Amino acid sequence: MSTFLDRLLGRVKLGGWLALVAPLLAILFAVVITSIVLLATGKPPLETFNALAQYGSQPRTMAVIVNTGTEYYISALAVAIGFRMNLFNIGVDGQYRLAAVVAAGVGGAALLPGVLNIILIVVVAVVVGALWAAIAGLLRVTRGVSEVISTIMLNSIATGIGSWLVTNYFGVLKGNELATKEIPQDSRVPGMALIPGTQLQVTGFVVVAIILGIAYYVLLNRTRFGFELRATGQSESAAIASGISVKKMIVVTMVVSGVVAGLIGMPELLGASYKYSTNFPTGLGFTGIAIALLGRNNAVGMAIGALLWSFLDNSSDTLQLLDISKEIVAIMQGVIVLSVIIAYELVHRYRIVAEQRRVSRELATPQQAEGAAA
Amino acid sequence: MKILYGMQRPDEGEIKVDGSPVTFHTPGDAISHGIGMVHQHFMLADNLTVLENVILGSEPRRGGVAVDFRAARKKIKEISDAYGLAIEPDLPVEELGVGARQRVEILKVLYRGARILILDEPTAVLVPQEVDELFDNLRGLVREGLTILFISHKLDEVLRVADAITVIRRGTTVATVDPKDVTARRLAELMVGSELPSPETRESTVTDVVALAVRDLTVRTAAGRTIVDGATFEIRKGEVLGIAGVEGNGQAELVEAIMGMRAGSTGTITLAGEDISQWSTLKRREAGIGYIPEDRHRHGLLLESPLWENRILGHQTRRPNSKGVWVDRAGARADTRRIVDAYDVRTPGIEVDAAALSGGNQQKLIVGREMSGDPVLLIASHPTRGVDVGAQAAIWDHLRTARAAGLAVLLISADLDELIGLSDSLKVILRGRIVADIDPTSVTPERLGSAMTGAGEGA
Incomplete structure (x- = not known):
């Protein structure tokens, strides 16, 4: 198989497009696997994909896709910041839910008027997310607790604290639904009628998500902090030798991740439901992990991944019309993530080998080349 | 060298073992053709014993699942005695000195049936006395009919231990010489292509600050x-x-x-x-x-x-x-x-x-x-x-x-x-x-x- 890969890719020049090969391979692979699953259950694959595409391209669905995708994207960014440093913030889920509960409670109290209240809500969410994430960071540097373990546990604790806060402090019983007080009309973030042909507006947070995406890119690639973060992620030992305080980086990175996580619930809170109830979306943090993997922690890649994921999620309902279980989409999502990981690993290994060859070839031909000592 | 050990594939050319051409895709292929490599940086798990390190990855089985330590210990003893490596199978590797670790590495490849050993800069971490011991071991292995590929930057060592020397510079073979007919100086010139670098510093530049x-x-x-x-x-x-x-x-x-x-x-x-x-x-x-x-x-x-x-x-x-x-x-x-x-x-x-x-x-x-x-x-x-x-x-x-x-x-x-x-x-x-x-x-x-x-x- 690897000789096949060599032959397949060995003669191509390395270019930026190689980065496209992996995701395309992955999606192709996912389509093949899903088709097999569909055929095995006696359903026609082509029609299924067609139905998904048809439904997904309707204006209303497109607006929904963008709205959910916005939340997915912010979540993926929060996860990716940690990933770039080999820090597995599995706790994005708990961070955004706790942040949303507290922010909803504070916002519903309408302590400040209008836009000021929006700012207050966002600041509260960000601070809560950051603090909650910081716990895991501090545990890691002071006690050596793996952030994977601590954040998973903190997720459960966040759930508990959230419902305790709603039940005892923030909650108002309306009908038989217990929810926080609605955020007043003048403190809501308006949507935008971006997609023609539908009444459904696109959340204003799409702008925030785009800004966050750019900020993510700039932070990682243009700032010293980003360099230190990536260096630590690539080689902790080299980072230490270079005078980077790994402990500080861990705490700060967790906090930054938590800050972004705090924003995940904002499109919903400020743009859709205006309150925190049992209907508030859960599990976005885990979706974020999948999308960060899917988009390879790349700002644009994750945006595409978030939209793809959102498309699959939102179009799955239509499958029931064809009498196909909508869970087929979950299978597809899982297969895509797995195949992306595998495809990138293959392309990545290939790239290292190819680059070594390229260097020795370029050095060997024009001038006198360096003997490969090792 | 990486190619010989199957870690990299050649772009062209062929490798022959005992006269028949072979292709290696993985180090496993190389090992199965009797080629074993001792890396410059030891690849041993410190917290395991010599025995465990040696059999790691090719454990003898008993009943399909259990590791047959007794058979392994016996085989290690045999190899160690046959080649005079003086290795105690049950010591943890962390208690061994550098020379002994290197012998464990050698034993590891012998255990896998290697007949051709590649040694990458084996003396880099040894003091002169340990080098002498290593060379004695190597001569013992050669006497037993093994082939050794000794890669080194140290000319005097190459001259002392080798039966034939091939000089490689910038990826191509420069010369193959007989150590009996060549001086260290000549060899160094072949390697560098010009003058031999000497580590001598000239006049002192030491200040009082x-x-x-x-x-x-x-x-x-x-x-x-x-x-x-x-x-x-x-x-x-x-x-x-x-x-x-x-x-x-x-x-x-x-x-x-x-x-x-x-x-x-x-x-x-x-x-x-x-x-x-x-x-x-x-x-x-x-x-x-x-x-x-x-x-x-x-x-x-x-x-x-x-x-x-x-x-x-x-x-x-x-x-x-x-x-x-x-x-x-x-x-x-x-x-x-x-x-x-x-x-x-x-x-x-x-x-x-x-x-x-x-x-x-x-x-x-x-x-x-x-x-x-x-x-x-x-x-x-x-x-x-x-x-x-x-x-x-x-x-x-x-x-x-x-x-x-x-x-x-x-x-x-x-x-x-x-x-x-x-x-x-x-x-x-x-x-x-x-x-x-x-x-x-x-x-x-x-x-x-x-x-x-x-x-x-x-x-």
């Missing part, structure tokens, strides 16, 4: 074991202080303590008159300590980052790499080009990953990086280890030039010729203590070697 003063530096492990014990020394501007010692006698820890990378060290470190004992690694680097780490892959490079990002590493807070909180990409790139030119780093460009360069070129990049920004002190740990002769000569030249310009250098090396040739003064470290001062002008590698093992008195 102390750049680094270390007093009673003691390093303990978390478990309380003392690794560096009361080290005291001074390095003046323009002086190269060499630290000789068998590896694992505290050199690495000494360096890490001076770099501020190691918790649990006591004593005072003074750099250019300022007490830096409590400073962070970053602050020490900013104060002008350059650091060529012992293991460039672990401590010196981001292998999967382009060269210009590697230029930033360790200098991320300083110009031309950064401006305030921002990385100065243009500045870093320009300065990387300067290093590539000035230090003759052979690369098609500065956008290639560090991993794509050969060891020598990686090292030249690191040397160039650590020499930039006017360092006061350079810590050079094994600066030419695993580096080809051309790069070695270049690195030595750079060290000499910098020394002449007033740089203080702390040189740690296992290459005794390098130590003696470059150092203005030499200290021997043994079990964490500095046990002897040696005048590099009057010592021979043999005498230094015995001081390092504690067998004799320092000259």
Whole structure:
């Protein structure tokens, strides 16, 4: 198989497009696997994909896709910041839910008027997310607790604290639904009628998500902090030798991740439901992990991944019309993530080998080349 | 060599074993054709016993699941006795010395049925006495009909041990010679292609100004074991202080303590008159300590980052790499080009990953990086280890030039010729203590070697 890969890719020049090969391979692979699953259950694959595409391209669905995708994207960014440093913030889920509960409670109290209240809500969410994430960071540097373990546990604790806060402090019983007080009309973030042909507006947070995406890119690639973060992620030992305080980086990175996580619930809170109830979306943090993997922690890649994921999620309902279980989409999502990981690993290994060859070839031909000592 | 061991595939050409052509896709293929490799860096798990290390990955089975330790122990004993390797299968590897570890590595490949052994720089970590033992072992193996491919930069060793010598330069075979008809000088010329680099430094450039003063530096492990014990020394501007010692006698820890990378060290470190004992690694680097780490892959490079990002590493807070909180990409790139030119780093460009360069070129990049920004002190740990002769000569030249310009250098090396040739003064470290001062002008590698093992008195 690897000789096949060599032959397949060995003669191509390395270019930026190689980065496209992996995701395309992955999606192709996912389509093949899903088709097999569909055929095995006696359903026609082509029609299924067609139905998904048809439904997904309707204006209303497109607006929904963008709205959910916005939340997915912010979540993926929060996860990716940690990933770039080999820090597995599995706790994005708990961070955004706790942040949303507290922010909803504070916002519903309408302590400040209008836009000021929006700012207050966002600041509260960000601070809560950051603090909650910081716990895991501090545990890691002071006690050596793996952030994977601590954040998973903190997720459960966040759930508990959230419902305790709603039940005892923030909650108002309306009908038989217990929810926080609605955020007043003048403190809501308006949507935008971006997609023609539908009444459904696109959340204003799409702008925030785009800004966050750019900020993510700039932070990682243009700032010293980003360099230190990536260096630590690539080689902790080299980072230490270079005078980077790994402990500080861990705490700060967790906090930054938590800050972004705090924003995940904002499109919903400020743009859709205006309150925190049992209907508030859960599990976005885990979706974020999948999308960060899917988009390879790349700002644009994750945006595409978030939209793809959102498309699959939102179009799955239509499958029931064809009498196909909508869970087929979950299978597809899982297969895509797995195949992306595998495809990138293959392309990545290939790239290292190819680059070594390229260097020795370029050095060997024009001038006198360096003997490969090792 | 990587190709022979199946770690890389050749673009063209063929490999024949016992006359029949073979292709290797993985090291496993190579092993199944009887080719085994002993790596320069030992690949042993310290916390396992010799026995466990040897059988790891090819455990003899009993009943399908259970590991048959008895059979393995017997086989190891047999091999050890047959080739005179003197290996105790049940000792944990962490209790073994370097020479014994190497024998374990050799046994590991023999255990897998290798008839052809590739030894990559096997003497790099050994003192002369251990080298002699190794060579005795190797001769024993050859007598038993094994074939050994001995890869080394050390000419005298090659001359002593080999039955036939092939010189490879820049990836092509330059010559195949008979060791009986060739002198070390001739061999070196073949390797370098021109003059033999000599590590001799010219006139002394030592000044009276102390750049680094270390007093009673003691390093303990978390478990309380003392690794560096009361080290005291001074390095003046323009002086190269060499630290000789068998590896694992505290050199690495000494360096890490001076770099501020190691918790649990006591004593005072003074750099250019300022007490830096409590400073962070970053602050020490900013104060002008350059650091060529012992293991460039672990401590010196981001292998999967382009060269210009590697230029930033360790200098991320300083110009031309950064401006305030921002990385100065243009500045870093320009300065990387300067290093590539000035230090003759052979690369098609500065956008290639560090991993794509050969060891020598990686090292030249690191040397160039650590020499930039006017360092006061350079810590050079094994600066030419695993580096080809051309790069070695270049690195030595750079060290000499910098020394002449007033740089203080702390040189740690296992290459005794390098130590003696470059150092203005030499200290021997043994079990964490500095046990002897040696005048590099009057010592021979043999005498230094015995001081390092504690067998004799320092000259």
